[in-house]
Amino acid sequence: MGSVREYFSNIANGLGSTAKGMAITLRHFTSEPIITVQYPKESLPIPPTYRGMHILEQEKCIDCHLCAKACPVDCIEIESVKHGRVLEWKKFSIDYKKCIFCEFCIPPCPVDCIHMTTEFALATDNADGMVEDMLTWTGLRPEDQAKLEGKASPKKPAAPAPAGGGEGDARSRVAAMLAKRKKEEG
């Protein structure tokens, strides 16, 4: 008889504690704020320190390869020809198939030209499409070309770096770059 009572009291206990849990769920259903983020329309707030896709301020870059050296996975490839202080760019690519977003490429830069942005949506259906080209132009810029051909004295640097912190500049460039990417895609 006792075991039968125990059996049914166990069932009653189980149902009771389940009901308590359901009460909590019901309370959350009615009174808690909605936490779901409707992703394509909105996104979680991303802090400005977020380690997303890189951005390169090409006119500042002095081709020192320190970022490539610091990279633990060798995902940065740089290729350029130096004409005195003028640089002829061939390649500056980051392979997002390898990149682990560790941010070790940022602190060694002596001229502070490589940054990380908050861009994260890199999904693609192309196996070779994850190598991003960071360059805004390749080869020489027209004014450098003219100078080199005219054997102008290389007193002035070809592209004077903008004075002061380039933070705002980099951000606006990110915006432009993202707009460009969006345009290409759709």
Place this chain on the structure above:
Amino acid sequence: MNEQQLHDKLRATGLGGIGELESSARDPFVVVEASVLLEVMAFLRDDSETAMEMLHNVTAVQRETGFDVVYHLCSYSRHHSLTLKVIVAQPEGEAGDWEPAVPSVASVYPSANWHEREQWDLLGVRFNDHPDFRRIILPEEWIGHPLRKDYVYPSTFGEIPLELDAIPLYERDENDPPKPSEPRPAGTPLTQPPSEYSTRPDAGGRAPAPEKKGES
């Protein structure tokens, strides 16, 4: 007890083959002959003053002259720890695939079981009288012990391609199977860095020369 007292205690047991307390490294350690290892371990575990209840870690280290097998013991009731080391020197004229052997301590500390299997798997150190001596992490058919300094990186494992530029399985032509790639020299990584700049010249670990920077 500190390490010095533990060492004195060990010496007082009268067991031969217990070396000096080396304090040259950051963590002091005691070098023990392989022949008395089990006795030393059993003493450290059973003595009420040392009371080393747990074998925390077993590591094998490959050095140029041979192998070190390092045991980290710690006591939870007495709040102290001790590092023991067995040094197996590489005999003259032995090739790179030489397998050192030490006695297994799994009979004293069962926790050594998996640790020792892992060291065999990755470094090729034999543990004699181990209860279940086989690979633990890598597949049974794996060739070589990857943590050896002269390990040759494989390009495939069975049919599974392991190289970055391998042809995918489903794109292979059955009439024209891919040629087996050239065996790479020992110690060469699977992918070469894209340019001479993007790897550290002394990444091999042993070369002590600090890097010279052009910029600074």
Place this chain on the structure above:
Amino acid sequence: MGLLNNTLPDNKLVGAVDTAVGWGRKSSVWPMTFGIACCAIEMMAVFAATFDLDRFGAGIPRATPRQSDLIIVPGTVNAKMAVRVRRLYDQMAEPRYVIAMGACVCGGGPYVKWGYNTVKGVHKIIPVDIFVPGCPPRPEALMDGILKLREKIGREAVFARRNEANTQMNAKYDAVS
């Protein structure tokens, strides 16, 4: 299906069927409960309340490959695991889709150089539809990948591509294994 494809004219009716079936498929992409490594935690975050993949009809992770349409490969695939991944993929019913999540699965990631044991990208083993790089990708990035996959499914002709491609691929795989 190839027969149907050859005999049916490319008319409005077939187009309408294509659209309808494509809409049905893309609105119920059921992923498989399959976690390997770090990325699996972010994948679980996508299934949880904050991101709620159920909004796209993909929120019912199935425990068996037979019932699932999508395999998200979240985490490093090594030599021992690659055989299992291949087998899981083989067990899935057509139409089946693959999302490679994370840098390791897209092309080796951090283990590309010294990883004696890791497969440098799961597309060496199974055909991949969408790559989501990142280490690990944010949940939003994975959802971006799933949205891209939905677009891709919607564009697909029902009677054409996948059957042909997969029969050929399977024959080739059977030959090598």
Place this chain on the structure above:
Amino acid sequence: MEALEMYTVDDRSDVYTEELKLNLGPQHPSTHGVLRVELSMDGEIITASRCDIGYLHRCAEKIGENVTYLQYTPYTDRMDYLASMNNNLAWSLTVEKLLGVEAPERAQWLRMICAELNRIASHLIAFGTYGIDIGANTPFFYAFRERESIMALLERPSGARMLYNYIQPGGLRRDVDENWVTDVLAFCDDFEKRWAEYNTLLSNNRIFIGRTANIGVIPQDVVYACGATGPVMRGSGIKWDLRRDVPYLKPYEEVDFDVPVGEGTHGTLGDCWDRYWVRMREMMESIRIIRQGCAALPGGEVMEKVMKKMYKTPLTPEAGEAYMRCENPRGELGFYVVAEGGTSPIRCRARAPSFCNLSLLDSLLPGTMIADAVAIIGSLDIVLGEVDR
């Protein structure tokens, strides 16, 4: 074992059972990753089990011998990916021990706060997935909601959601922003209310107790013999916590907290419920530590000045070796590093807590029912990334 004898040595000789080999995993929703267990079954009773690991082996120790000390920090993230902050901390402390430097005071306090926050996040995953293992789906959603808040907090200074790479040899990569401490304290207040709800939802649920109490009992001598640490050890009633007994960070000496141990509340000491309950109470202890840490947080630098140049020139410690133990959410993580000069160590061994905890499994499973096997694996709370490395 009693149950085993009851079923195998029975007199119903007309009931013929055949031994069945069952593979649990590597793809199985309740093995917490890619663990494979070969089970020999007699009906529903497990007679023998054999663990097969290595499905997530990622060559971490080989990589450690080939990259610099700083570059290895992101790889430690990927070992125990649920507690990256603690792994970073253990690695940084090992390198600091090797170099003989010490992080500034503010960095030490921030390290402690971040590590404790991550401990809560890690235990939340253990709580949520354990619920799923037992058959309760709802706690998973609650756990992930709170985890998202922690992710958001840790993302602000570190810049990543999961694999932070924030604690580095010599200190922290950057200081926290000015509102961070306030937000952490607000989270603490919020979390205490949620924690009470968790207990109603799962801990005190009658069915949950029935599934976990008196299951998978680990006696104390087995804990020592198999080298189990962390909540598995404390669940068996051994009061040991490196944070209290061998403080590896200065702030741990100054803050006041308890070490929860299993008490055999629902029957035997050291069962699955005890291990689960130790984790739940550890979350509250972490909240206590975080509160005290936030109150006592000093000002100053967060990175040692001499260490800042490591980003450009790789660190080159002198020849030597160091072994450092840290209390991770899953147990004691030990890094053993042997340096011979040069920019990389010649041996970099990680003693992973999950690896040792998992070695218990083969001795725990025989004699239990197949449904309890899932409860036992879940209560050990393993992370396969750490088991295989």
